[in-house]
Amino acid sequence: MSITDKEYDKMAKKAAPPSPKGLNMIKAFLVGGAICALGEGLYKLFERLGVNEDGVRALVPITLIVLTAILTAFGVFDKIAKHSGAGTIVPITGFANSVVAPAMEFQSEGRILGTGAEMFKIAGPVIVYGSSAAVVYGLIYWITQR
Amino acid sequence: MAIRQGRYTLMLPSRPVITGSAAVGAKKEGEGPLGAEFDKIFEDATTGEATWEKAESALHREAVIRALAAAGASPSEADMIFAGDLLNQCTGTTFGIRELDMPFAGLFGACSTMSLSLALAGIMTDSGALRMAVASTSSHFCSAEKQFRMPLEYGGQRCPTAQWTATAAGAAVVEAQGDGPHIEAVLIGRIQDLGIKDANNMGAAMAPAACSTIIDFLRDTNTSPEEYDMILTGDLGSVGSQLLLELMQKQEGVDIGGVHADCGMMLYDLNGQDVHAGASGCGCSGAVVCSYIMRRLKAGELKRVLFVGTGALMSPVSSLQGESIPSIAHGVLLTN
Numbered sequence: 383m384s385i386t387d388k389e390y391d392k393m394a395k396k397a398a399p400p401s402p403k404g405l406n407m408i409k410a411f412l413v414g415g416a417i418c419a420l421g422e423g424l425y426k427l428f429e430r431l432g433v434n435e436d437g438v439r440a441l442v443p444i445t446l447i448v449l450t451a452i453l454t455a456f457g458v459f460d461k462i463a464k465h466s467g468a469g470t471i472v473p474i475t476g477f478a479n480s481v482v483a484p485a486m487e488f489q490s491e492g493r494i495l496g497t498g499a500e501m502f503k504i505a506g507p508v509i510v511y512g513s514s515a516a517v518v519y520g521l522i523y524w525i526t527q528r
Numbered sequence: 529m530a531i532r533q534g535r536y537t538l539m540l541p542s543r544p545v546i547t548g549s550a551a552v553g554a555k556k557e558g559e560g561p562l563g564a565e566f567d568k569i570f571e572d573a574t575t576g577e578a579t580w581e582k583a584e585s586a587l588h589r590e591a592v593i594r595a596l597a598a599a600g601a602s603p604s605e606a607d608m609i610f611a612g613d614l615l616n617q618c619t620g621t622t623f624g625i626r627e628l629d630m631p632f633a634g635l636f637g638a639c640s641t642m643s644l645s646l647a648l649a650g651i652m653t654d655s656g657a658l659r660m661a662v663a664s665t666s667s668h669f670c671s672a673e674k675q676f677r678m679p680l681e682y683g684g685q686r687c688p689t690a691q692w693t694a695t696a697a698g699a700a701v702v703e704a705q706g707d708g709p710h711i712e713a714v715l716i717g718r719i720q721d722l723g724i725k726d727a728n729n730m731g732a733a734m735a736p737a738a739c740s741t742i743i744d745f746l747r748d749t750n751t752s753p754e755e756y757d758m759i760l761t762g763d764l765g766s767v768g769s770q771l772l773l774e775l776m777q778k779q780e781g782v783d784i785g786g787v788h789a790d791c792g793m794m795l796y797d798l799n800g801q802d803v804h805a806g807a808s809g810c811g812c813s814g815a816v817v818c819s820y821i822m823r824r825l826k827a828g829e830l831k832r833v834l835f836v837g838t839g840a841l842m843s844p845v846s847s848l849q850g851e852s853i854p855s856i857a858h859g860v861l862l863t864n
Contacts, residue, residue: 385736385779387723394724394732397770399688399805406685454681463683470683479683487679490579504682 406467413466417473421446443474450478455486480504530651534748537859539713540654546646546862547706548599551819552590553811554695556669560796565819566696567594573670573695581615584668585624587697587811588613592625592664595699595818599706601660603628606701608652609662610645612636613810614693615675620666630662639734639763640717641665642698642814643837643858649702650711650860659704666697667809676727676844689729691765691808694795698814700822709825712832713749715859717741719841723852727842731768731792731805733853734838738764739775741836741857742784753784757830760821762813762837762857763792765806791816813837817862825864833862 385393421442428438453459459479463470470476481501488500502509530538550567558569568590575586588611596603609628612635613620621634637644645663652658670680672693678684702711720740724733738761746752753759764772769790776782791813792806817835824830837860842853 385722385775390722390724390736393771393774394729394767397732397767397774398729399767401688454683457681460681460683464685467685476683479681483679483681483683486681487674490581504678 409465410467410469412469413462414469414472417446417470417475421473446474447478450475451482454479454482477505477508480508529656530654533713534744536718536744537713537715537748538651540650540711542654542704543710543712543863544650544653544702544704545706545710546700546708546822547703548595548597548601548708549698549700549818549822550591550594550598551696551698551815552587552594553815556801557694557696557795557815560801562795562816562820565823566815567819573668580668580670580674581619582623584613584615584620584666584671584697587668587695588621588624588664588666589628591666591697591699591814591818592628592662595662595664595701599660599701599703601701603630606630606660606662607658608633608649609664610635610648611662611664612641612645613666614638614672620668620671621664624666637837637856637858638839638841639667639808639810639812640837640839640856640858641810642817643762643835643860644716646700646702646711646817646835646860647714647716647858649700650714653702653704654711656704661702662699663702664697664699665810665814667693667695667811667814669693669695669809672809686804687728688804689726689731689767690804691730691763691792691806692796692803693809694807694812694815696795696809696811696815698811698816698818700818709822710863711860712863713745713861715741715745715748717857717859719854719856721852721854725847725850725852727847727853729767730808730840730853731763731765732771733840733842734762734855734857735764735768735771735775737855737857738762738768738772738836738838739779741859742776742834743780743782745834745859745861746782753782753787756787756832756834758789758833759784759787760817760833760835761788761790761792762839763806763808764790764838765792765808766798767805768838769793794820821862825862828864831864835860835862
């Protein structure tokens with residue numbers, strides 16, 4: 383008896399152990415929440431240091447990005463992210479990590495075609511579709527609010 | 529001279545001998561259940577090299593030199609080396625052995641390369657064309673991740689069906705005469721594809737290939753699973769192994785559960801080493817067969833082992849283009 387692709391697909395799905403979704407969600411919520419709380423704390427800190435509102439809005443993400451870059455460089459970030467998943471990917475930390483990680487990895491292929499070209503391998507699509515979505519949003523705003 | 533038996537199996541009447549073999553690995557492999565079986569463990573996965581690709585080449589070279597030394601031979605005595613790996617254009621192999629000055633036949637069989645290289649070395653030695661052949665392969669977790677998946681420091685999550693590419697290499701020296709385990713028969717497999725597209729579930733993609741090769745071998749040789757001490761698949765991992773047993777039952781009504789083992793489930797501690805469904809990569813079956821299995825055959829603890837190396841024949845491009853994963857399995861009957 384031979385097995386069809388469809389039957390085998392069913393067998394393979396049954397044999398695959400499921401991801402621990404509940405636990406993953408709890409960990410993502412806690413870590414993601416902690417990163418947001420850290421952001422809020424930084425916001426308050428910079429405000430107290432007398433930075434104006436525009437300055438604070440720039441400094442908070444910059445601090446988180448630098449922190450992520452350092453943790454990525456020391457090989458710590460991926461160990462946290464392995465547990466927290468979307469909790470570290472969704473905030474700006476995920477974006478920073480996705481730029482630094484390939485930049486490090488492709489150093490061996492040189493500064494231009496290695497680090498330079500590969501740096502946006504993962505973050506590139508986010509920039510492309512993020513800016514495209516912003517254009518569409520801007521058009522809708524312009525048409526409806528005129 | 530090889531004799532065809534049944535449709536696909538080649539019996540090697542001169543029973544070529546594996547006169548030496550060696551396996552090398554890195555720290556994680558050294559910490560696994562087979563850690564003590566390795567001939568050398570590199571504590572540092574870079575092996576002191578500047579790139580991961582060079583590190584893989586160093587592993588490969590080390591395994592080849594050690595296997596030749598175990599056979600009491602030097603590289604210049606080998607008539608040919610059959611070898612390959614996972615990296616583009618098989619540079620893990622070629623850059624590793626370029627100074628060894630041996631006639632080289634490069635192979636790509638993905639993770640089935642150890643069985644493919646052993647099979648070809650066996651056929652060529654049996655035919656009298658070669659007096660001494662080397663069969664070898666390697667893989668490196670970091671070079672493979674870089675080529676096939678995400679950068680090492682990227683903060684992603686691996687799914688439960690994913691397997692861990694072994695940082696290891698294995699090599700065996702095959703000679704017409706000498707002491708050691710024999711290559712009794714070989715079977716070059718046919719490509720199978722049951723439509724699995726998930727590159728994170730290669731065990732499922734490869735199980736049908738293992739099933740077809742095992743069935744063909746048993747049918748051609750008119751034998752049953754009980755006549756083997758072990759039917760050893762390459763790197764199906766826990767998911768693929770379960771599927772193989774199910775496929776064998778469903779398609780052919782053959783139960784190999786009693787004698788089946790899988791290199792992908794032997795190399796690491798599946799629960800303690802965070803490797804999800806097990807090990808993979810050319811170096812996985814390469815290292816397990818060239819250390820643990822060869823030693824047991826030599827000691828007589830194992831007498832007949834049907835080694836079925838399995839390979840997933842996809843590329844990063846084919847995966848992105850939504851293609852399913854064709855896979856292959858080659859059989860080598862090892863006896864003591």
